[in-house]
Structure formats: C-alpha cells, structure tokens
Amino acid sequence: MSHGVNTGALVVFVLFFLLVTVLGFLASRWRRSDNGLHLDEWGLGGRSFGTWITWFLLGGDLYTAYTFIAVPAAVYGAGAAGFFAVPYTIIAYPLVFLFLPRLWSVARSRGYVTPADFVRGRYGSRGLALAVAVTGILATMPYIALQLVGIQAVLDTLGVGGGSSSNWFVKDLPLFLAFAVLAAYTYSSGLRAPALIAFVKDTLVYIVIIVAVVYLPMRLGGYGHIFDAAATKFNAVNPKTHQPVGSMITGPKAQWGYATLAFGSALALFMYPHTVTGVLAAKSRNTVRRNMAILPAYSLMLGLLALLGFLAIAAGVGKDANGKAIAGFNPQLAVPELFSKLFPDWFTGVAFAAIGIGALVPAAIMSIAAANLFTRNIYKEFLRPDATPEAETKVAKVVSLLVKVGALVFVLGMDKQLAINLQLLGGIWILQTFVSVVAGLFTRWFHRWALLAGWAVGMVYGTWKAYGIASPATKHFGGSSAAIPVIGQIGYIGLTAFVLNLIVAVVLTLVLKAAKAPEGVDETTAADYSAEEGDPELADAPQPVAAH
Amino acid sequence: MTLEPDAPAAPPGLLPPVTPARVLAGLSLAVPVVALLWVNSYAKLTPKLGGVPFFYWYQILWIPVSALFTGAAYLLLNHDARRRKAARGGEVR
Numbered sequence: 023m024s025h026g027v028n029t030g031a032l033v034v035f036v037l038f039f040l041l042v043t044v045l046g047f048l049a050s051r052w053r054r055s056d057n058g059l060h061l062d063e064w065g066l067g068g069r070s071f072g073t074w075i076t077w078f079l080l081g082g083d084l085y086t087a088y089t090f091i092a093v094p095a096a097v098y099g100a101g102a103a104g105f106f107a108v109p110y111t112i113i114a115y116p117l118v119f120l121f122l123p124r125l126w127s128v129a130r131s132r133g134y135v136t137p138a139d140f141v142r143g144r145y146g147s148r149g150l151a152l153a154v155a156v157t158g159i160l161a162t163m164p165y166i167a168l169q170l171v172g173i174q175a176v177l178d179t180l181g182v183g184g185g186s187s188s189n190w191f192v193k194d195l196p197l198f199l200a201f202a203v204l205a206a207y208t209y210s211s212g213l214r215a216p217a218l219i220a221f222v223k224d225t226l227v228y229i230v231i232i233v234a235v236v237y238l239p240m241r242l243g244g245y246g247h248i249f250d251a252a253a254t255k256f257n258a259v260n261p262k263t264h265q266p267v268g269s270m271i272t273g274p275k276a277q278w279g280y281a282t283l284a285f286g287s288a289l290a291l292f293m294y295p296h297t298v299t300g301v302l303a304a305k306s307r308n309t310v311r312r313n314m315a316i317l318p319a320y321s322l323m324l325g326l327l328a329l330l331g332f333l334a335i336a337a338g339v340g341k342d343a344n345g346k347a348i349a350g351f352n353p354q355l356a357v358p359e360l361f362s363k364l365f366p367d368w369f370t371g372v373a374f375a376a377i378g379i380g381a382l383v384p385a386a387i388m389s390i391a392a393a394n395l396f397t398r399n400i401y402k403e404f405l406r407p408d409a410t411p412e413a414e415t416k417v418a419k420v421v422s423l424l425v426k427v428g429a430l431v432f433v434l435g436m437d438k439q440l441a442i443n444l445q446l447l448g449g450i451w452i453l454q455t456f457v458s459v460v461a462g463l464f465t466r467w468f469h470r471w472a473l474l475a476g477w478a479v480g481m482v483y484g485t486w487k488a489y490g491i492a493s494p495a496t497k498h499f500g501g502s503s504a505a506i507p508v509i510g511q512i513g514y515i516g517l518t519a520f521v522l523n524l525i526v527a528v529v530l531t532l533v534l535k536a537a538k539a540p541e542g543v544d545e546t547t548a549a550d551y552s553a554e555e556g557d558p559e560l561a562d563a564p565q566p567v568a569a570h
Numbered sequence: 571m572t573l574e575p576d577a578p579a580a581p582p583g584l585l586p587p588v589t590p591a592r593v594l595a596g597l598s599l600a601v602p603v604v605a606l607l608w609v610n611s612y613a614k615l616t617p618k619l620g621g622v623p624f625f626y627w628y629q630i631l632w633i634p635v636s637a638l639f640t641g642a643a644y645l646l647l648n649h650d651a652r653r654r655k656a657a658r659g660g661e662v663r
Contacts, residue, residue, distance in 0.1 A: 102613075102625060105625070105626065105629065108629045108630065108633070109606035109607070109629060109632075111633075112602055112606050112629070112632055112633055112636045113602060113603045113606050113607065113636075115636065115637075115640055116598075116599035116600070116602050116603055116636065116639065116640055116643070117599075117603065119599055119640055119643060119644075120599065244620075244621055245620055245621030245622050246618075246620075246621030247621070248621070249618075249621055249622065249623055270615060270623060270625070271613045271614060271615060271623070271625045272609055272613045272625075273613075274610075274613075277609040277610055277613060280609050281606075281607045281608075281609045284606065284607065285607060308648075311644050311647070312644065314640050314644070315637055315640040315641040315643075315644050316637070318633050318634065318636055318637035318640070319637070321633045322630070322633045322634065325629065325630040325633055326630070329622075329626065
C-alpha cells in the first residue's frame with residue numbers, strides 16, 4: 023500500500039505529536055493538588071473534572087482511533103451492517119443515564135475507584151469482585167492493542183513503518199516511539215494527561231470530519247453519486263458465496279442482528295473499566311448527568327464518519343488505476359487511503375494526527391483503568407491488604423507500563439487479526455459484568471453466589487459460541503452474531519449470553535434465599551446512591567484531595 | 571388562624587416515589603431506545619435527502635433528537651430533585 027513517504031503530511035503529523043507530548047508532561051502540574059500520592063489523584067485526576075473536561079475526556083475515551091478506522095471500514099466492506107455503531111451510540115446514553123449517576127454517587131461516598139470496588143462493598147464478596155476485575159482487565163487489553171493497530175494504519179499510509187522495510191526494528195520504530203512517549207507521560211501525569219490531550223484530539227477530530235463530509239463529496243460528485251457507486255459495489259454478487267457483497271439497508275433477516283448488536287454494545291459500553299474511570303473522575307453527580315445529554319455530539323461525528331466508508335468506495339479506494347479491485351486490500355486502510363488520496367498533503371497530516379492522537383488518549387485511560395483494577399482488586403485485596411495509598415499509586419503506575427508493553431508485544435508479535443477477534447470477544451465478556459454492577463446499584467435482592475454463577479455461565483456460553491464462528495479472515499472468533507436459542511433469529515452473542523446470565527442469577531438467587539445461604543455484608547446505605555457534592559452524606563466520605 | 575395555611579395533605583417531606591416529572595423523564599429516555607431498536611421502521615432507501623438514503627439520514631437525525639430527549643429528562647429530574655430537597659428541608663430545618 024506504500025506510495026513512498028508523504029513528507030508534507032509526515033511533518034504536520036510529527037509536529038502535532040510533539041505538541042501533545044509536551045502537553046502530556048505538563049499535565050502533571052495542571053490542577054495539581056497537595057496530596058499527589060493518593061490513587062484518587064493519579065488514577066482519577068483527583069475526582070475534580072467539571073462538565074466540559076469530562077465531556078472532552080469521555081469523548082476522547084469512547085470514540086477511539088480504532089473507532090475512526092473500524093466503523094468506516096465496516097461500512098466500506100459491508101454497507102448497512104457496519105452502520106450499527108450509530109444506533110448503538112444513540113441508545114447508550116439514555117440507558118446509562120439511569121444508572122451512572124448512582125454509580126458516581128456511591129463511588130464518591132465510599133471512595134471506590136473501580137466498578138469491582140463497588141461490587142466488593144455492595145455484596146461483601148471478594149470472589150465476585152475478582153471476577154468483575156479480571157473480566158475488565160481481559161476486555162481492556164485487546165482494546166489497547168487495537169489502538170496501536172489504529173496508529174499502524176496511519177503510519178502505513180504515511181509511508182513510514184509497515185511493510186516497506188525489511189528490518190523489523192526500523193519498521194516498527196515509529197510505533198515504539200509513539201508508545202514510549204505515551205507510557206512516559208501516563209506514568210508521570212496519570213489521568214490528567216489524557217484529559218488535557220483530549221482537548222487537542224477532539225478539536226482536530228471535529229475539524230477533520232466536518233471538512234471531510236463537506237469537501238470530499240464535492241470532489242466526488244455529490245452524495246447521490248457516492249451512494250450510487252456504493253450500491254453498485256454491494257449489489258455485485260460474490261463469486262464464491264453467490265451472495266451480494268453487501269447491502270445498502272439491513273434486510274429482513276439482518277434486523278435482529280442489527281438491533282441486538284446495537285443494544286448489547288450499548289449496555290456494555292459503560293461496563294468497560296476505562297469508561298467507568300472517565301465517569302468517576304467527574305466532579306459531581308450532575309456533571310455525569312449533563313454529559314449524557316451532550317456526549318451525543320460525538321455520536322454525530324461518528325455518524326458522519328461512518329459515511330466516509332461510502333466516500334472511500336466512490337473514490338475508488340482499494341482499486342488499482344484500471345478500476346480493478348486490489349486483491350487482499352485491507353479495509354482498515356479505507357479511510358487513511360481516502361484522506362491521503364483526496365486531501366492536500368498538509369491536511370492529510372492534520373487528519374492523521376487526529377487519528378494518531380485519537381489512539382493515545384484512550385490507550386492512556388485504558389491502561390490507567392486496568393492498572394487501577396489490578397491495584398485495588400488484586401494487589402490490595404489479595405497480595406498486600408495493608409498497602410498504603412502511596413504504595414497503591416506506585417503499583418498502579420508500574421502496572422500501567424506493563425499493560426502497555428503487553429499490548430505492544432501483542433500487536434508486534436502476533437497476528438493483528440487476533441487482537442481484533444479478542445476485542446470482539448472482550449465486548450461479549452464485559453457485558454457479563456452488567457448484572458452484578460447495575461442490578462447492584464438498584465437492589466440488594468440478588469445473591470452474590472448467584473451473580474457469580476450467572477457471570478460464569480455468560481462467559482462460557484459467549485466464548486464457546488464466538489469460538490465456533492469462522493470468517494474469511496479467521497477460523498475462530500470471526501464474528502459476534504449467532505442464532506439466538508428459542509427465537510431462532512441471528513443476534514448478538516453477547517446479548518444472548520447476558521440474558522442467560524440474568525436468568526441463572528435470578529433462579530439461583532431464589533434457590534439460595536430459600537436455602538438461607540449467607541448474604542454477605544453490604545457496607546453501603548440507601549443515601550449513598552443519591553449523594554450529590556455538598557450533601558451531608560458526603561461530609562464523612564473519604565475526601566478527594568482538593569484540586570486547585 | 572393557622573400559621574401554615576397550605577399544610578400539605580401528604581406527610582411532610584415525602585414526595586411519592588412516582589411523580590409526573592419522573593414518569594415523563596422515563597418516557598423521554600425510552601423514546602430514542604425504542605425508535606432505534608425498531609429497525610424495520612427505517613430499513614428503506616427512500617425518501618432520500620440530498621442523495622443520502624433514508625436509512626442513513628434518519629439514524630443520523632436521531633442523534634441530535636435523542637440528545638434533546640436526554641436533556642429534557644435531565645431538566646425534569648433536576649426539577650424533581652429540587653422539589654424533594656425543598657420538601658425534606660422544610661421538615662428538617
């Protein structure tokens with residue numbers, strides 16, 4: 023795919039990278055408090071972020087570089103099916119509006135840093151908390167790896183790194199550099215670094231996408247022409263499967279899949295440790311609720327971005343000069359190729375910087391979130407119960423480094439396809455923590471052992487089903503949709519597993535209650551769940567160190 | 571003459587758990603979810619808008635509309651929370 027090095031674009035790209043590197047290190051001084059050694063400081067930015075910072079942080083966190091690459095790539099490859107990301111991000115906010123404020127309040131009153139902390143406090147169950155923590159870490163690791171895949175796609179298109187050079191070290195040097203820098207400022211600044219860098223990232227993303235959806239269609243003869251070109255592509259019949267290559271709208275058989283994928287993904291979105299971290303870093307309960315109403319601005323960007331998949335088709339991306347499809351073209355490169363083909367060089371650099379920085383922000387937050395989980399729910403819980411807050415912070419910092427190195431080794435050493443497969447699987451897994459966390463925010467009715475059993479059943483069912491799915495690219499874990507038992511339609515495996523999980527949890531709770539199994543101690547009170555900054559409930563709460 | 575002519579009928583400081591504001595807020599949150607999960611209602615190509623098939627522009631249009639609904643729920647619940655606080659404060663302080 024390499025056309026030689028695109029110097030103009032590369033210069034702009036590098037300049038932006040330098041800018042955010044400086045910002046990342048300066049961030050440690052931004053709004054710093056007196057007690058910098060507490061894990062609340064490094065891991066949650068002192069729980070001090072107001073509405074706008076939270077908006078930028080969560081936007082930078084949820085809409086990752088991989089999203090920017092993968093969503094239009096899916097639309098480019100399959101048409102309507104790839105557009106499910108839009109309803110997914112629409113319905114996510116009304117759904118989480120119901121429970122995230124309660125999670126914020128109880129975490130603030132009891133000093134919880136991770137979702138597993140909450141489960142531990144609510145159910146008095148170390149086992150259930152461990153299950154939630156391990157699921158979170160497992161689901162986050164491939165997600166970090168995919169951020170690297172996003173940067174790689176951009177670097178490939180820029181003509182640096184990727185397949186052109188034979189020496190593996192030189193080939194991957196740019197990726198090493200980007201990640202070394204990321205690791206260093208995350209280590210020193212904690213959550214403040216991605217929060218500050220998110221301003222740059224999101225500003226660039228908004229500019230690039232608005233320019234792209236206005237300017238590129240003019241170059242390509244308007245949207246009418248663009249969608250005609252797409253229809254021609256998707257109506258063509260694949261000679262191997264004798265099915266059309268894609269579809270412009272979801273056919274009657276694909277509608278269950280579309281809706282369940284959107285619904286299941288929306289439920290899973292705020293179960294990910296990195297999204298919870300972003301929410302808990304907010305200053306007040308109302309900050310969280312306000313954000314549910316203003317975050318859709320990012321979904322709008324995502325919707326427009328998804329259309330770029332069609333633009334790439336109309337621009338002839340993935341075809342050679344004679345208009346013949348290039349065999350083995352990687353759809354992940356659809357958008358980077360589209361930009362470099364139609365934008366002036368310097369603006370290609372801006373666009374690629376947006377994607378590259380778009381990878382750094384979530385990668386930083388994800389590694390912090392995974393580090394928080396390990397520190398609080400494994401290290402402190404099982405290895406060193408007497409660890410001081412200072413020791414916790416030290417461990418978390420080191421773990422954030424290890425997590426990133428792990429992701430780097432993963433991407434360089436193993437097949438990229440594996441990272442993609444595992445990320446799909448991670449989505450199925452993380453959804454299985456929903457019952458424990460969200461039901462717990464409203465009721466103590468469920469029994470802790472029943473929740474653990476439901477989680478286990480959901481994990482096993484989801485993994486087993488996903489294992490059996492082959493795709494042209496991979497033998498196992500090739501997708502996340504399969505026939506739903508009883509209903510018989512094709513639907514999202516994660517959601518089916520979630521329903522099973524819920525049924526098991528309900529039935530076993532009834533059984534365990536009848537058997538009078540020990541319930542465990544609930545350390546939370548009803549008032550914890552509606553506490554707002556300034557309420558008397560929070561007067562005795564562990565105080566987040568005041569930010570200036 | 572009584573000092574409090576508007577003495578409430580309900581026990582002071584306790585608003586019922588279900589108030590009109592809360593019901594409306596719940597509905598506001600439910601509308602976008604139901605609309606988007608009902609895929610069959612928008613799985614069609616026409617009418618097109620500026621060359622974009624219905625399927626796509628309809629879903630994109632729902633993004634700002636859903637934000638309005640969530641915003642409405644936010645305002646309704648804030649109003650409700652203020653009334654609850656006032657009711658509680660009237661009793662305690």
